[in-house]
Amino acid sequence: MRSPLSLVLCATVALAIGAAPVALQNPPPAGSTPPQGQQGQGGRQGGRGRGIAIQPGEECPPGMVEIRANTCLPPEFPPPSIVDYRPRSTLVTAEHLVPKAKYPAVDIHGHGAGMLSSPDGLANLVRQLDAIGVGVFISADTMQGERLTRALEVVNASPYKDRIRILGGVPLQNVGPGWAEKVVAQLEADVKAGIVGIGEISKSFGLTIRKADGTRLAVDDPDLDPVWAACARLNIPVFIHTAEPQEFFQQPDMKNERWLELALFRDRRNYAPDQVKFEQLMTERDNLFRKHPKTRFIAAHFGWHANDLGRAAKMLDQFPNVTTEVGAILYDLGRQPRAAREFFVKYQDRLLFGKDAYAAEEFPYY
Numbered sequence: 001m002r003s004p005l006s007l008v009l010c011a012t013v014a015l016a017i018g019a020a021p022v023a024l025q026n027p028p029p030a031g032s033t034p035p036q037g038q039q040g041q042g043g044r045q046g047g048r049g050r051g052i053a054i055q056p057g058e059e060c061p062p063g064m065v066e067i068r069a070n071t072c073l074p075p076e077f078p079p080p081s082i083v084d085y086r087p088r089s090t091l092v093t094a095e096h097l098v099p100k101a102k103y104p105a106v107d108i109h110g111h112g113a114g115m116l117s118s119p120d121g122l123a124n125l126v127r128q129l130d131a132i133g134v135g136v137f138i139s140a141d142t143m144q145g146e147r148l149t150r151a152l153e154v155v156n157a158s159p160y161k162d163r164i165r166i167l168g169g170v171p172l173q174n175v176g177p178g179w180a181e182k183v184v185a186q187l188e189a190d191v192k193a194g195i196v197g198i199g200e201i202s203k204s205f206g207l208t209i210r211k212a213d214g215t216r217l218a219v220d221d222p223d224l225d226p227v228w229a230a231c232a233r234l235n236i237p238v239f240i241h242t243a244e245p246q247e248f249f250q251q252p253d254m255k256n257e258r259w260l261e262l263a264l265f266r267d268r269r270n271y272a273p274d275q276v277k278f279e280q281l282m283t284e285r286d287n288l289f290r291k292h293p294k295t296r297f298i299a300a301h302f303g304w305h306a307n308d309l310g311r312a313a314k315m316l317d318q319f320p321n322v323t324t325e326v327g328a329i330l331y332d333l334g335r336q337p338r339a340a341r342e343f344f345v346k347y348q349d350r351l352l353f354g355k356d357a358y359a360a361e362e363f364p365y366y
Contacts, residue, residue, distance in 0.1 A: 050074070082260050099364050104135025108239070108298065109200065109327040109354025113141035116151040116166070119158060126160050128360040135163070140200040140239055140354075142169030144190075152194045167239060168195035170227060172205055176212030180226040187227065191234050198231065199239025200300055206242055206281050207270065216276065219284035220291065232294040241300035243281040244270060246307070278304075289319040298352065299324040306332035309343045316350050325354035330365060 051073045054060060060072035067073045115121035116139060129137055143151055148168055155164045168190040170183055187198070206219040217224075219242055231238050243249075247258040249270045256262065262269055270278075289297055299322055305312035306329035316322060326333070333340040344351060355363060 097364065100131065101133030101363075103133075105133055105353050106136040106138070107134050107355050108138050108325050108352045109140050109300065109356050110137045110358055111139075111141055111200075111356065112137065112358040113139055113143055113147070113151065116154055116164070117147075119154060122154055122158055122160060122164070126163055129163065132360055132363040134363070136165060137163060138165045138167060138196070140167050142167065142198070142200060142202065144169040144171060144186075148190065148195070149193070156194060165196045166194065167197045167199045170198055170201065172201070172209050172217060172224075174212045175217055175221065175223050179212075180223060183227055184230045187230055188234065191236060195236070197237040197239060197298075199237075199241075199298065201238065201240040203241045203244060205240070206284060207244075207276060219281060220287035225291065228288070228292045228295045232292065232296075237296040237298050239298040239300060240285075242285040243278055243304055244268060245304055246278050249275075249278040286315070286319070289322055293319075293321050295321060297322045300354070301325070301327055301356075302329045302332075304329075309336070309339055313343065313347070316347055323350045323352055325352040326366070327354035327356035 051067065051071045052061070052064070054066075054070050054072055056070060058070075060066050064072040064074045112125055115125040125137070129135075139151065143166065148166070151166055155161060155166065158164075168187070170187070205217065209217045211217050211221070211223070228238065245258060247256050248262065248268050250256055251271050252259045252262040252269075258268075270276075285299075285303075297319075299315070302312055302324050303315050305315060306326075312324070316324070353366065355366065
């Protein structure tokens with residue numbers, strides 16, 4: 001079964017070659033007169049008389065692709081859809097696989113809580129971590145209550161206390177009068193029990209979670225301030241996931257590079273007119289970072305700025321209390337390798353490794 005990452009890569013390849021699922025379903029028949037532009041001259045243009053000329057910066061008409069600079073042509077065969085296009089690579093070159101990290105890695109973004117509920121599950125997790133070179137695995141599952149208590153008991157009674165760390169959770173539902181005092185008291189107890197931070201605070205924070213009065217719980221809501229202040233006092237980090245990739249807030253049309261994800265995963269669709277917008281969430285997040293300079297925040301998923309490294313740099317420069325991590329953003333780094341390397345060198349003490357969804361076979365990607 002393909003991972004979400006491979007699905008994204010397939011979508012990118014398919015879109016790049018024009019194998020889109022909607023506009024290309026009925027391409028103009030070979031030899032037909034295009035609806036706009038001028039007839040190509042064929043031959044040297046590669047269009048054999050069927051190409052049309054477009055102006056610099058102009059797009060090809062629907063059902064056509066740009067085969068040469070400013071020359072468009074429709075395919076002669078029905079194009080495959082995004083989901084069916086699986087080209088075989090003819091590349092012949094040496095492979096240099098990296099099945100295990102050279103140095104023991106620390107995974108700040110682990111979702112393996114299901115394996116922390118029993119000694120056998122924990123032992124199995126550690127065996128997998130040994131095989132891929134992860135030295136410390138941090139459970140970022142916002143565990144609370146009995147689930148948290150059980151996980152801490154299993155880890156603390158095992159020989160793996162130095163290999164597994166656990167982040168606790170904060171119940172963000174029904175925020176209102178008296179809420180903060182109870183949460184801070186529980187947080188203090190959880191720190192004494194062994195948690196090393198809180199998170200991953202879910203993406204639903206800011207998007208869908210409601211307060212006791214029914215209003216949207218904003219990321220910078222002042223009712224939450226006592227909790228963030230307590231985290232500073234207790235010297236524990238807050239691992240927070242705010243928003244989603246920008247394109248998840250846009251219509252899944254033929255310009256959307258995340259079309260396939262939006263078509264596959266209902267919970268990633270945030271483009272309804274009545275939903276909060278990406279920039280509003282970014283503003284609220286930055287307000288939070290600014291209001292609590294003594295609280296250490298970890299912005300999950302590069303703060304969703306891996307596609308704009310200038311903006312990511314601005315976030316880190318503006319907020320020295322913020323670090324970030326690389327979970328689920330490899331596609332953005334891979335398409336700008338030189339810029340990404342320079343960013344990693346410059347901000348090497350502000351970047352953490354995080355895998356997100358746990359699957360041992362996927363770690364070699366990183």
